[in-house]
Amino acid sequence: MTRRQLGFVFGALAGLSAAWFAVRGADRSADNGDGGLDVAARISSGVSVVRVLAPDSTDLRLELDEGGWIVNGYPAADSLMETVLTRLASLPPARLVARNPANHDRLGVSSESARRVEMGRANGPSLVFLLGSAGPEGRFIRLPDRPEVYVVSAAAVRDLDRNEAQWRDPTITEVDTAALTRIVVTRGANPAFEIRRGAEGGWRTGDAPADTMVVRIFLERVANLKALGFPADSFVFAVDFDRPDATLDLYVGTSPMDPPAVSLLFGSAENRSEVLVRRADDPIAYAIDAATANLLTAGPSRWRGLPSR
Numbered sequence: 001m002t003r004r005q006l007g008f009v010f011g012a013l014a015g016l017s018a019a020w021f022a023v024r025g026a027d028r029s030a031d032n033g034d035g036g037l038d039v040a041a042r043i044s045s046g047v048s049v050v051r052v053l054a055p056d057s058t059d060l061r062l063e064l065d066e067g068g069w070i071v072n073g074y075p076a077a078d079s080l081m082e083t084v085l086t087r088l089a090s091l092p093p094a095r096l097v098a099r100n101p102a103n104h105d106r107l108g109v110s111s112e113s114a115r116r117v118e119m120g121r122a123n124g125p126s127l128v129f130l131l132g133s134a135g136p137e138g139r140f141i142r143l144p145d146r147p148e149v150y151v152v153s154a155a156a157v158r159d160l161d162r163n164e165a166q167w168r169d170p171t172i173t174e175v176d177t178a179a180l181t182r183i184v185v186t187r188g189a190n191p192a193f194e195i196r197r198g199a200e201g202g203w204r205t206g207d208a209p210a211d212t213m214v215v216r217i218f219l220e221r222v223a224n225l226k227a228l229g230f231p232a233d234s235f236v237f238a239v240d241f242d243r244p245d246a247t248l249d250l251y252v253g254t255s256p257m258d259p260p261a262v263s264l265l266f267g268s269a270e271n272r273s274e275v276l277v278r279r280a281d282d283p284i285a286y287a288i289d290a291a292t293a294n295l296l297t298a299g300p301s302r303w304r305g306l307p308s309r
Contacts, residue, residue: 036093037143037150042127043119047085051125052160053116060164063122071167074230074284080159080167087156088119094141094150101147108133109142109149116144117160131160170227172277172286173262175250177219182251184260185297192247193300211305214298221295222250227286231276236285239267239276246297247280266293 048064062071062081069076097107104110109132118125132140138154186192195205195215203210244267249260263280275293278285 036095038093040089040091047119048121051118055113072164075169076167077169084159091156094152097151098149107140107149109140165230172225172227174224175222177223179252180250181254184249186247195303205303208304210303214303228289229287231287238269241265241267248296266297
């Protein structure tokens with residue numbers, strides 16, 4: 001499923017959540033009679049924006065758009081956000097543990113030490129709380145304008161401690177390998193060479209059959225290519241993607257005029273063991289290990305099952 005399709009799915013879920021929370025909130029107050037706090041009831045509409053403001057100013061903004069969730073402008077892991085929202089929506093009322101503001105520092109819920117979490121729609125949050133320290137029963141939370149401190153399940157809020165890199169989607173590309181018809185590799189200034197699927201399904205490079213083991217490993221890896229990590233800007237700026245070390249073009253059409261379905265650019269920098277890769281149609285660069293880069297950009301001898309030269 002593409003990120004755009006996922007965006008429509010999450011949009012529909014947001015609408016359903018809005019209706020569910022509206023009905024739920026009609027019968028329950030946000031603060032129940034025994035002094036507990038109903039966090040779920042305070043989410044009065046479908047969530048499409050989440051902000052996490054950390055004491056060290058490493059702020060996060062997660063936002064739902066047509067293609068899915070994004071974090072600080074980068075694609076985020078949609079399944080992770082779905083898990084967070086599901087856990088918060090199913091929280092039982094939080095138990096009251098303290099009323100005296102003198103406890104705020106000790107429990108980590110002072111405005112100076114807590115993470116401030118804002119959730120709601122683009123026009124404003126419907127739920128704001130301060131996320132504090134962990135205790136034997138879970139995590140302490142507090143509403144910013146109230147002195148009371150509550151405890152909630154640690155599992156429900158643990159992902160709100162993640163940093164930007166931990167929220168980002170490591171998927172570089174997803175490929176339906178059954179639909180591939182051609183693989184074209186270009187290494188530096190060397191001529192491009194092609195691996196083509198034959199009429200009977202086997203792969204060939206030139207007039208020779210391609211090594212089946214090499215083909216199988218290649219297809220398994222490129223089907224769902226994940227990043228090893230997200231490089232610092234200084235690393236990205238050190239790589240010249242206008243003159244990549246190698247290019248991998250994947251085709252699904254049979255006409256020689258068809259453009260590649262996926263085009264990947266590979267680059268490296270001096271004194272760095274990782275290799276950077278990005279799609280030709282997307283400026284976001286990802287780090288992968290050198291072994292994976294060598295597999296995806298192997299030369300003709302490797303594809304034929306011969307010793308590399």
